[in-house]
Amino acid sequence: MNFWVNIFSAGVSNGTALLFATMGELLAERSGVMNLGVEGMMLMGAVTAYGTAYATGDPWIGLLAGMIAGGALSLLHAFVVITLRADQVVSGLALTFLGIGLSLVLGEGLASATGVPTIPAFSIPVLSQIPFVGPIFFENKSALVYFGYILTPAVWFYIYRTRAGLHLRAIGEYPAAADSLGINVYAWRYLYVFVGGIMAGLAGGALSLSISPGWFSEFTTSGFGWIAIALVIFAQWDPVRAAIGSYLFGSLRRFTLDMQGVQQVFGVANPFFYDRNLQFFLEMLPYALTVIVLIVGSRAAIRKRIGAPAALGIPYVRGERGLS
Amino acid sequence: MARVIEPSPQTKAPSWHFPLSVNLEPRLDSPRWLPWATTIGSVILALLITALILLWVGADPVRTFRAIYLAAFGNAYVISDTLVKATPLILTSLACLLAFRMRLWNIGAEGQFFLGAWGATLVIEAVLGKDASAWVFIPLMLLFGFLLGALWGLIPGLLKARFGVNEIITTLMLNYIAVYWVAFWVFGAWSERGFQMTPQFPRAAWLPRLTDFSAILPAFSGILLHLGFVIAMLAVALVWYLLERTRFGYEIRLIGDNPNAARYAGVNIAMMTVVVFMLSGGLAGVAGMAEVTGVVHRLQDRISPGYGFTAIIIAWLAKLNPWAVVPVAILFGGLLIGSREIQPSGLARMIQGILLFTLISSEVLNRYHIRVTRAR
Numbered sequence: 001m002n003f004w005v006n007i008f009s010a011g012v013s014n015g016t017a018l019l020f021a022t023m024g025e026l027l028a029e030r031s032g033v034m035n036l037g038v039e040g041m042m043l044m045g046a047v048t049a050y051g052t053a054y055a056t057g058d059p060w061i062g063l064l065a066g067m068i069a070g071g072a073l074s075l076l077h078a079f080v081v082i083t084l085r086a087d088q089v090v091s092g093l094a095l096t097f098l099g100i101g102l103s104l105v106l107g108e109g110l111a112s113a114t115g116v117p118t119i120p121a122f123s124i125p126v127l128s129q130i131p132f133v134g135p136i137f138f139e140n141k142s143a144l145v146y147f148g149y150i151l152t153p154a155v156w157f158y159i160y161r162t163r164a165g166l167h168l169r170a171i172g173e174y175p176a177a178a179d180s181l182g183i184n185v186y187a188w189r190y191l192y193v194f195v196g197g198i199m200a201g202l203a204g205g206a207l208s209l210s211i212s213p214g215w216f217s218e219f220t221t222s223g224f225g226w227i228a229i230a231l232v233i234f235a236q237w238d239p240v241r242a243a244i245g246s247y248l249f250g251s252l253r254r255f256t257l258d259m260q261g262v263q264q265v266f267g268v269a270n271p272f273f274y275d276r277n278l279q280f281f282l283e284m285l286p287y288a289l290t291v292i293v294l295i296v297g298s299r300a301a302i303r304k305r306i307g308a309p310a311a312l313g314i315p316y317v318r319g320e321r322g323l324s
Numbered sequence: 325m326a327r328v329i330e331p332s333p334q335t336k337a338p339s340w341h342f343p344l345s346v347n348l349e350p351r352l353d354s355p356r357w358l359p360w361a362t363t364i365g366s367v368i369l370a371l372l373i374t375a376l377i378l379l380w381v382g383a384d385p386v387r388t389f390r391a392i393y394l395a396a397f398g399n400a401y402v403i404s405d406t407l408v409k410a411t412p413l414i415l416t417s418l419a420c421l422l423a424f425r426m427r428l429w430n431i432g433a434e435g436q437f438f439l440g441a442w443g444a445t446l447v448i449e450a451v452l453g454k455d456a457s458a459w460v461f462i463p464l465m466l467l468f469g470f471l472l473g474a475l476w477g478l479i480p481g482l483l484k485a486r487f488g489v490n491e492i493i494t495t496l497m498l499n500y501i502a503v504y505w506v507a508f509w510v511f512g513a514w515s516e517r518g519f520q521m522t523p524q525f526p527r528a529a530w531l532p533r534l535t536d537f538s539a540i541l542p543a544f545s546g547i548l549l550h551l552g553f554v555i556a557m558l559a560v561a562l563v564w565y566l567l568e569r570t571r572f573g574y575e576i577r578l579i580g581d582n583p584n585a586a587r588y589a590g591v592n593i594a595m596m597t598v599v600v601f602m603l604s605g606g607l608a609g610v611a612g613m614a615e616v617t618g619v620v621h622r623l624q625d626r627i628s629p630g631y632g633f634t635a636i637i638i639a640w641l642a643k644l645n646p647w648a649v650v651p652v653a654i655l656f657g658g659l660l661i662g663s664r665e666i667q668p669s670g671l672a673r674m675i676q677g678i679l680l681f682t683l684i685s686s687e688v689l690n691r692y693h694i695r696v697t698r699a700r
Binding site for chain 2: 036040076080084085086087089090091093094095096097098099100101102103104105106107108217223226229230233277278280281283284287288290291294295298299
């Protein structure tokens with residue numbers, strides 16, 4: 001049983017980084033702007049946070065710098081797709097390349113940095129004593145993990161229960177109608193893309209300063225940014241589903257590691273323990289599961305006729321005929 | 325689709341206003357030279373930005389660029405090396421180009437490249453064995469490279485056509501899976517004495533190189549350019565013909581430009597999605613085959629410095645024109661060769677990212693007049 005507790009406990013930590021990136025992308029996509037550059041923004045956030053924490057000795061300043069770096073990159077995307085109306089897919093890919101390349105250039109030599117402070121971790125006094133739930137959610141967790149617990153309901157409340165959230169949905173579904181009611185579509189889209197960038201930067205900083213401290217070039221994120229984008233689709237743009245997905249995928253990450261260390265699973269001999277070469281199939285698992293999750297998400301979206309915000313990916317041009 | 329939205333006096337848009345307002349007016353007449361002028365302009369701008377970043381991190385941009393140029397185009401040997409690097413780039417770029425023309429975002433050329441390389445190796449390891457003539461080896465390896473790449477393209481193609489699954493994510497995830505798949509074989513069943521590589525291919529399975537003819541023409545000695553470059557050039561001609569001179573190509577372009585018109589015209593979009601994805605994957609697979617049989621001569625887990633990703637930029641820089649892919653791929657091959665020995669290591673990728681950005685930003689100049697006026 002300890003085996004599973006360990007996996008889910010690590011999963012909640014891993015999943016927190018995914019959660020930040022997923023929530024940010026979810027907000028941006030809800031406003032109608034798809035940003036495929038999450039991986040690039042996360043890496044920039046990770047390298048900036050780590051480098052700044054190394055230079056200043058304060059992990060919180062590092063985290064802040066990482067958020068700013070992610071946000072700054074996202075503004076580039078916002079300018080190109082909102083103001084210049086370029087293709088969101090291509091711009092997002094460009095942002096990925098730019099973020100990866102720039103972070104590798106900036107992170108040159110950072111891999112050998114030592115004594116970089118990390119975000120403090122602590123346990124919640126009473127809650128951590130609850131069996132199973134305590135060790136998984138409340139024992140020796142980074143402060144950022146607890147922030148994640150607050151973030152999910154907050155985003156849900158914002159989207160579904162506030163006026164600004166209503167406007168957010170309107171901008172993503174039918175920007176012309178929103179505009180006619182005096183909502184500044186351009187400004188809000190800029191804001192949500194920026195928020196998405198800040199969250200991706202936070203996700204990167206959470207990785208390099210807390211969850212798996214260090215700078216390991218592009219392996220710092222190893223595809224987390226792309227998994228976040230897939231999770232948004234799987235979650236059908238709903239923050240609660242996004243959070244569950246994030247924690248599950250975080251657990252999967254740890255599962256693939258732990259599976260190589262035990263002799264028996266479910267009472268049978270563990271093939272991954274006896275044949276080391278099979279580990280590559282374990283490593284494929286998160287990516288394969290992302291594809292499966294996408295298939296399930298897409299099918300459900302078609303069946304229930306819910307899905308992407310109607311204006312997702314379409315530049316808004318004031319005065320032109322909007323969506324039918 | 326529309327939802328009822330109440331007017332709202334309480335929340336306002338962020339109150340800060342940019343002092344100037346930028347208006348974009350669609351161009352009705354666009355001179356022919358304009359797209360190429362903006363392309364060249366954006367390349368120059370990208371190099372300037374790169375230079376600034378290099379200055380910022382304390383490097384000398386002039387010396388860096390000069391070193392890259394000399395290492396890539398300085399003499400006949402390095403030019404040959406550059407063309408060798410351009411070969412997989414041309415093929416993977418064609419793969420991207422074909423899909424992008426239909427607005428199918430195949431970001432999976434990298435994975436299809438790995439599967440193609442694996443397919444070529446499969447011919448030696450499991451189909452023909454070590455003893456066959458080059459006349460049997462090379463066509464069969466080409467076929468297997470194409471088929472395995474096409475198979476890797478079939479998966480996202482089917483998922484897109486059947487379930488409407490976002491192909492960007494699926495192709496990306498399949499890249500990771502392809503790399504682990506190749507790793508599984510080269511670390512395990514096909515490993516040479518426990519090293520993470522297969523034994524070297526038999527000589528008959530090597531694509532002929534110019535240096536192999538140095539007995540006849542001594543000047544070719546040491547020139548490593550191989551048959552794969554010819555295959556790549558043939559593929560360029562083939563893709564051009566397919567796109568511009570056949571009904572199939574017309575339908576690809578029609579779907580890309582106006583999917584609704586294509587649907588009304590009776591084009592089977594689902595079918596086209598699957599077929600184009602397979603062709604695209606097949607081209608990338610041939611790139612992988614050419615790389616292992618022409619350069620590496622064995623299968624390893626590290627055979628690509630990201631050809632499949634660079635290909636996306638090349639295809640875009642070439643404005644999705646098959647012939648334009650050739651010079652652009654050669655320039656990028658030079659960038660890869662030239663930045664090999666240069667620190668910091670992410671430089672080539674950073675330049676690529678900046679370039680793609682200046683490029684898509686410059687496209688606004690082709691489509692719109694820009695007027696800057698004072699905001700209200």
